[in-house]
Amino acid sequence: xxxxxxxxxxxxxxxxxxxxxxxxxxxxxxxxxxxxxxxxxxxxxxxxxxxxxxxxxxxxxxxxxxxxxxxxxxxxxxxxxxxxxxxxxxxxxxxxxxxxxxxxxxxxxxxxxxxxxxxxxxxxxxxxxxxxxxxxxxxxxxxxxxxxxxxxxxxxxxxxxxxxxxxxxxxxxxxxxxxxxxxxxxxxxxxxxxxxxxxxxxxxxxxxxxxxxxxxxxxxxxxxxxxxxxxxxxxxxxxxxxxxxxxxxxxxxxxxxxxxxxxxxxxxxxxxxxxxxxxxxxxxxxxxxxxxxxxxxxxxxxxxxxxxxxxxxxxxxxxxxxxxxxxxxxxxxxxxxxxxxxxxxxxxxxxxxxxxxxxxxxxxxxxxxxxxxxxxxxxxxxxxxxxxxxxxxxxxxxxxxxxxxxxxxxxxxxxxxxxxxxxxxxxxxxxxxxxxxxxxxxxxxxxxxxxxxxxxxxxxxxxxxxxxxxxxxxxxxxxxxxxxxxxxxxxxxxxxxxxxxxxxxxxx
RNA sequence: GCUCCUAUCGUCUAGUCUGGUCCAGGACGCCAGGUUCUCAUCCUGGUAACCCGGGUUCGAAUCCCGGUGGGAGCACCA
Numbered sequence: 001x002x003x004x005x006x007x008x009x010x011x012x013x014x015x016x017x018x019x020x021x022x023x024x025x026x027x028x029x030x031x032x033x034x035x036x037x038x039x040x041x042x043x044x045x046x047x048x049x050x051x052x053x054x055x056x057x058x059x060x061x062x063x064x065x066x067x068x069x070x071x072x073x074x075x076x077x078x079x080x081x082x083x084x085x086x087x088x089x090x091x092x093x094x095x096x097x098x099x100x101x102x103x104x105x106x107x108x109x110x111x112x113x114x115x116x117x118x119x120x121x122x123x124x125x126x127x128x129x130x131x132x133x134x135x136x137x138x139x140x141x142x143x144x145x146x147x148x149x150x151x152x153x154x155x156x157x158x159x160x161x162x163x164x165x166x167x168x169x170x171x172x173x174x175x176x177x178x179x180x181x182x183x184x185x186x187x188x189x190x191x192x193x194x195x196x197x198x199x200x201x202x203x204x205x206x207x208x209x210x211x212x213x214x215x216x217x218x219x220x221x222x223x224x225x226x227x228x229x230x231x232x233x234x235x236x237x238x239x240x241x242x243x244x245x246x247x248x249x250x251x252x253x254x255x256x257x258x259x260x261x262x263x264x265x266x267x268x269x270x271x272x273x274x275x276x277x278x279x280x281x282x283x284x285x286x287x288x289x290x291x292x293x294x295x296x297x298x299x300x301x302x303x304x305x306x307x308x309x310x311x312x313x314x315x316x317x318x319x320x321x322x323x324x325x326x327x328x329x330x331x332x333x334x335x336x337x338x339x340x341x342x343x344x345x346x347x348x349x350x351x352x353x354x355x356x357x358x359x360x361x362x363x364x365x366x367x368x369x370x371x372x373x374x375x376x377x378x379x380x381x382x383x384x385x386x387x388x389x390x391x392x393x394x395x396x397x398x399x400x401x402x403x404x405x406x407x408x409x410x411x412x413x414x415x416x417x418x419x420x421x422x423x424x425x426x427x428x429x430x431x432x433x434x435x436x437x438x439x440x441x442x443x444x445x446x447x448x449x450x451x452x453x454x455x456x457x458x459x460x461x462x463x464x465x466x467x468x469x470x471x472x473x474x475x476x477x478x479x480x481x482x483x484x485x486x487x488x489x490x491x492x493x494x495x496x497x498x499x500x501x502x503x504x505x506x507x508x
Numbered sequence: 509g510c511u512c513c514u515a516u517c518g519u520c521u522a523g524u525c526u527g528g529u530c531c532a533g534g535a536c537g538c539c540a541g542g543u544u545c546u547c548a549u550c551c552u553g554g555u556a557a558c559c560c561g562g563g564u565u566c567g568a569a570u571c572c573c574g575g576u577g578g579g580a581g582c583a584c585c586a
Binding site: 015016017019049051052054055113115116117120121124127128129130131132133134135157158159160180183184185186189190191193194196197198201203204205207208223224225226227228229259261262264266268269270296299300301302303305306307309326327328329330331332333335336337338339340342346388389390391392418462463464465466467468469470471472477478479480481482483 | 509510511512513514515519520521522523533534535536537544545546547548549550578579580581582583584585586
C-alpha cells in the first residue's frame with residue numbers, strides 16, 4: 001500500500017487529553033508516531049486535547065509532557081516547543097472551532113439539539129430493549145436556525161449536532177488504513193452525533209478534525225479504539241470542504257489513517273488500572289530504564305522481520321515500518337520487559353549506573369546511613385554495582401540486594417547452616433574462615449587471591465561447609481555474589497567484624 | 509443488542525501478498541544440564557502453536573467459502 005510520503009513532508013501527532021497520567025498506551029502510540037515521522041524526516045507534534053475542562057488538569061499535562069521527555073519521545077512542535085501552528089492546547093484554540101462550527105450551522109450541516117440528557121438516555125434504553133442499533137436521529141435536525149436561536153435566547157439549553165446525511169439513506173463510507181487496508185462503515189448507523197456543547201466548547205470528534213487540518217497533519221496513527229470515530233471525522237472533514245473524492249466515490253481526507261493494535265492486559269482486555277501499572281511514571285519509579293521501555297514498546301505490535309530485539313533509538317527509527325505493524329492486539333508481557341531492562345542495565349557503564357541507582361539507594365535509606373559513618377565514595381558504589389549488575393532487573397531492587405554493604409544485615413542464625421550442619425559445626429566453620437582471613441590472607445585486595453587461598457585451605461572438603469556460613473555472615477542472604485568478591489569490597493576489618501557478629505548470633 | 513476490528517507456541521512474533529525449501533523459525537518464560545557454596549550472568553539442550561469445518565490443488569499456516577473464539581466502539585469523555 002502506498003504510504004503517501006512526501007519527502008520531509010510527514011507530520012504526525014500524539015493528542016493526549018490531560019485527564020490522567022501518561023498511559024502506556026498513549027506512550028506507545030506516541031512512539032509509533034515518532035518513529036514514523038522521524039524515519040521519513042518529518043515532524044512529530046504534541047497537541048494537548050483539553051476541551052473537557054471538568055476533567056482536564058495541568059498536573060496531568062505536566063506528567064504527560066515529562067513522561068514523553070523521559071522516554072526520549074521529543075516533540076518538534078507542542079505546547080513547550082512551540083511551532084508554526086501554535087497554540088498546541090485545544091483550550092487555546094476556541095476561535096478556530098467557533099469559526100467552523102458556525103460555518104456548519106450556517107450551511108445546515110449542523111443544528112441545535114434541545115433534548116435533555118435524560119431524554120436521550122431513555123431513548124437509548126428503548127432502542128436497546130428493542131434490540132435496535134444505538135443511534136440518535138434527532139427530531140430537531142430540521143428546525144430552522146432562527147427558530148433555534150429564539151429558543152436558546154429563551155433560556156433553553158442545547159448542544160450542537162452534526163446532521164448526518166440521509167440522502168442516500170444508508171451510505172457506505174470506506175477509508176484506507178495503512179495497517180488494515182479498507183475499512184467500511186454505514187452512515188445509517190451513525191445518527192446525528194454531537195460535535196460541540198456550544199460555539200466555544202467543541203467535542204472530541206470535531207476538535208480533532210479541525211486541528212489535524214490546521215496543523216497540516218499527514219498521518220494519523222492512533223489506537224484501534226478510534227476506528228469507530230473515523231467515519232464521523234471523515235464526514236466532518238467532508239462537510240468542511242477539506243476532502244476529495246476518489247474514483248469509487250469514497251471520501252479521501254488530506255491525511256492517512258493507521259490504526260494500531262491495542263495493548264492488552266494478561267486477560268486480553270484493554271490495558272487498564274486493574275492490570276497493575278499502566279502509567280509511564282509507575283515504570284519509571286520501579287526502575288525501568290527509558291531506553292528499555294522505548295525498545296520494548298516498539299516491539300509490542302511491531303517487529304522488524306529479523307531476529308534482532310535490542311535496538312537503539314536511531315536503529316529503531318531506521319528499521320521502523322508501518323506495514324509490519326500487527327493487526328491483532330498484543331498483551332503487555334512484563335516478564336519480557338524485565339528481561340530487556342536487565343539487558344539494558346548490564347550494558348550500562350558503571351558510572352552511569354551509579355548515578356541512576358543513587359535515588360533508589362537514598363530512598364531505601366542506605367546512602368544516608370553511611371554518609372556520616374564512613375566515607376562512601378563513588379568508587380565504592382561502582383564496585384558494589386559491578387557485583388549486582390548481572391543480577392539486577394529493575395533499579396528499585398538495588399537497596400534490598402546491596403544493603404549489607406551499607407549496614408549490618410539482619411538475619412536468623414538458622415540461615416548460617418549449610419545443609420544439615422548443627423550450631424557447633426557452624427561455629428567451627430566461622431572460626432575457620434576467620435582464621436584463614438586473619439592468618440593466611442595478607443590483605444583483602446584481590447578476590448582472585450582470596451579465592452585461591454580459601455580453596456587451598458579447604459582442599460578436598462565440601463566447600464559449602466565453609467563458604468556458605470561465611471557468605472551468609474557477610475550478607476545475611478541466601479542468595480548473593482561470592483564471598484570473595486564481597487570481602488574484596490568490604491575489606492579485612494569489616495569482614496572480620498561481620499564474622500564476629502555471626503558468631504555471637506550462635507553463642508548468644 | 510448493534511457496528512467494526514481481529515485470529516501461528518503460555519507471551520511477543522517470523523512465515524501468509526508471490527501455495528512446496530515449514531512434520532513451522534526466533535525471543536521471553538518454563539524445564540534439564542554445564543560452570544558454581546548460593547543466586548545471577550554465561551554456555552548447551554528441551555518444552556510448546558498454524559481456532560474449527562468444508563472446498564480448490566499433486567501439495568495449504570499460506571487461496572476460497574462457512575462457522576467459532578477474542579477484542580473494541582456505540583456520551584453533552586477523549
